[in-house]
Amino acid sequence: MPEPTVDPVVNETPDEPNAAQVARSGNEVAARSPFQLVWTRLRRDPTAMVSASVILLVIIAAIAAPLIAAWVGHGPDEQFRKEGLTPSGLPTGPNEEFLLGADNLGRDLFVRLIYGAQLSLIVAFVATVGALGIGTLVGMTAGFMRGKVDTVLTWLMDTTLSLPQLLFAISLVSLVGPSFGTTVIVIILFSWAPIARVVRGQTLSIREREFVEAARSLGASNWRIMRVDVLPNLVVPILVYGTLLIPQAIVFEATLSFLGLGVLPPTATWGNMLAAASTGSMYTIAWWMLVFPSAALLSVTLAFNLLGDSVRDALDPRQTLFAKKRRVKKLKTKEIAK
């Protein structure tokens, strides 16, 4: 199978002295561990810092949703037909009462937006953790054990990847009934396979590395090697994939809700708020119903995507101009000793 598009590369430190090794020379500079190096690089990246701030802001807002609702004085599902709708029944735009306007049922858009954030984030995190867990387990086992286990697991991955995502999700949900739980399960169902493939690929190359051979020569069991030697080297690709998966999950949930197959109203999610905006072309009259949820959706997912890219760059400095190559001395003897 061809390599997946996301290919987080395990960082290969050059053989020549780098900042982390500065401590060994006479001049005393504190030694820096790989984690510290990555953190320092991230801190210097403005995009990463801005994205991280946005995400933090949204998380805080989501946690504080009930407080905000209390402060504004409107609940997320309360319909204010008198204040929220014009005499002819159309929603009112942004004013002092409704900070971001009201929707077609007179509900406060601002408050609903915050509650929507709560939901989107919870779905995304739960689904991501679930998909990462399953994907890593399957991928690592397949890549390390090889043989029949690998064949079966890879076939399972391929089949899941061949399923038309949206179609299947729609069929499944329409049969089982839309809900929060179904949405999470559906997202996990479709997200574990690409992760498993990436993890499998990484495991395949890790298992050829000399330190795995060394562990074997020490008498380590397969499980020990997987746990102690392979898994720590998978942390990087998993982390990177995780940051990419979260926004995908948010988008998936929003799409399902938009189609009426995710979380149903009156619970507020950005997806079904946008659905309400597009029914009957409501957005042509009430532009705020389209713009604000879209902006919220866009900023959060964009922030996650940019942060993910920055994390990947910080973990793999080869992606910048100054790249040093590792020296290859006579390592040719490896070719036969396989």
Add this chain to the structure above:
Amino acid sequence: MLLTVENLDVTFNTGDGPLHAVRGISFELDHGQTLGVVGESGSGKSVSTQAMVGLAAGAHVTGRALLQGRDLLTMNPAELSAIRGPQIGMVFQDPLSSLHPQFRIGWQIAEAIQRHERGSAKNVRARVIKLLDEVGIPDPDKRIDDYPHQFSGGMRQRVMIALALALRPALLVADEPTTALDVTVQAQLLDLMQDLQREHGTAILMITHDLGVVAGVADNVITMYGGRIVERGTRTEVLGNPHHPYSKGLLGSVPRGGSQRTELQSIPGQPMSLLIDQPGCPFAERCAFVQDACLDSFPDARDISPTQKSNCILPADFAGPVVLPTIPAAETELAKSGDILARISDVRIEFDGARKGLLGLTRDKITAVDGVSLDIRAGETLGIVGESGSGKSTLARALTGLIPLSGGTIEFEGHDISTFTAAQRHSLRRDVQMVFQDPFGSLNQQRRVGSIIADPLVIHKIADGKALRTRVQELMEIVGLNPEHFNRFPAEFSGGQRQRIGIARALALNPKLIVCDEPVSALDVSIQAQILNLLSSLQRELGLTYVFIAHDLAVVEHIAARVAVMYHGKIVETGPVEQIYGAPSHEYTRSLLAAAPHLDDVAAEAAAALTMKIDEAR
């Protein structure tokens, strides 16, 4: 003068600060001459030439580099690209990665020609065939359409040479051209380059860490350390009568051919980081003769002879040949009277090769080890020497139990290990351990060093908790590491130190036998000596038995008492080291020894010249 470099200075802006890679070097190269640039990793030798021709991306370069009167450093990219090829040819270290895998080699050479000259496709093709013939590629008219992966390593490097010399440049820059190749191939390629040089009058800038190579081909030599040139002179002067402590240290670190059991002089410490900009001599912290003045400013060049100059404050008469003290013969006899620890009898190891046949159903077998028998006596160091593909690494892994045998037996302390149960095999691990070649790859970068060394103790449930930590720190001290650093990651250590970690890990279980698979091949020469000395002293202290595998003949000669020579999976000759190296009986052994670069010849030359001078003065 073909090439004149003045005050070349190269700095990179990395994310971790400015890296001052080359710190104001100056040298000259005349037509038809060969200049050897010697240095280890971090010396700046490769960076300087690449920056000179505009191939160092992101570099800030100052100074002058006059090629036939024109300053390369003031040229814009377009002018430089017009010069590269017709006036400067370059050969790099790894021919497999240096040739584009997806284009035929004939096309790649033709592209270079057509970029700079006009010519019909037919003419160019004929020219390429002639070039391939010139560098010794058989059947060039057929092989011109082959891809790089269809050639062997040595052949690929010949293609690179043809490519570099296609437009008959006046200057050839060869950056470690033979490092990735076997010794016999190396000899052939160096001969080829010298022949071509004689024929076309090309000047060669030979960059290498291998003093033996320099001894063979260079007219003049410069030694680089920490981004500076520390010594320069003719070949006999720098190699036979070095002045700078670094040159001396380097020469003292190289295991010699022909000499018997000398102690290697290693240079303590590690090369400094190029991120630090200190005004004094970069070698100061490792120098045995350092004085306060050394730290204040980099010394000016001192004349040792009209052609030899050294940047050191030590007086000129400090120059002299490097003599290594010999280890008393008594110690080397110790190992020969041991019992047989392990016996390898008629071992065969086969692998499945690529699939062949009509439907891809049959597989041919590759025989990596073909009927090998060896005895390993307790307390000795058995050296196994051979080139790539000889099967020595495969044999090593079979000895450690990593690879199953296809035939024959291996006995350990009298027991046939193929009859062992899983539990017995598990405890066998405690007796036989391995030190790996790659100090970078043999350690898990994501684990702390203490945890890596503790691994064998944890797996075999020998110690835990506080006792574990104590033992780990003990081991770190034994191998010369700071025990406080057990919580650091491998990336925070240098190559030599990482290899020490690997050795500590191998020692953890108090093994009887340690199989060393090319343990020093990936290390710089000065560090190599440190590790070899460490291994020798550990053997003496702990009564270890070594099986030492290497392709570097001098290293094996230095450390082994008995040597076995492997070729194509078979042992062609075994015997005490003096016999193998002094009076080899097998043809292959002889050719191997003949191909190895001989540093001592140069030293002898220098000593002779010096004696002559002293005689004349009288």
Add this chain to the structure above:
Amino acid sequence: MIRFLSRRILSGVLTLFAISGVMFLLFYVAPNDPAATIAGPQATNDQIDQVRARLGLDMPILERYWLFITGLFQGDLGYSYFNKEPVLDSLVRRLPATASLALGGLVVALALGVTIGIGAARKPGSWRDKLGTTFVLTGLSVPTFVAGLILLYVFFYLLTVMGLTFFPAAGYVPFTENPFEWARHLILPWITVGFVAAATYARLVRSQLVSVMGEDYIRTARSKGIREGRVVYRHGMRNVLTPVVTQISLDFAVLMGGLVVTERIFGINGIGRLAIDSVNRGDQPVIIGAMLLASLFVVIASILVDLAYAMLDSRVRVK
């Protein structure tokens, strides 16, 4: 090679079997009853039973599955519960619409993504890199329906209000009927699809090209005096080609089954539209047919991709 191909085909066939099996199972355990839906809310139990018998829903599931499989080999995907049309026919009829959308969308994605990717790779970490990457990441971050809605709002609604009716609201005009109209109706959907998909290519090209440009053979090319432009496009992109080509074929296959939302928003009668309408109606044969068709595309694409890898990589092709 043959051995490899046969293994992949076998695996693909097994996949399709598995998918069809899963779908059948799903419908079997599903609570709703198509017979009841078709018969209508007023129907009596007898009438519902009649409908059920007519549709063949009273047979045991294994028998139904067996009939389905055997029908498959004869090219018969069954009949829609609602309009009695052969499933295969209705799918094939809608194929051109979805295919036009997918192809055009991919072209836009490639044009955007590859250009930005190359630009970013040549100066990693620069402003150009950051700006371009952010642009395509926006595309990735926005759900298709949002992009579509916004495009519709701006280019259709606002422009129409201002009097410029260039972009139509909905509909599909076959290419064979009127190429110009075909394009005019598809421009907004193409941009929607392409903008969302561009990020994949930009990221792919960027990361591949950056690592390729650090390779030794690029240094050799420069050392021969080859001009930088040629080094990037001839030597560099050659090795980026393979992953991009494979990504294209996979994307195309995936898109063929996944343009549900776009088709709905822009009122295009493609496979996705049909599928979702069928889901709402409980029209099982059509749903299963659409699913299998989409899966088939992916299976074929992945086999082609493996072949392409072997073809494009000289190291594999020439042994």
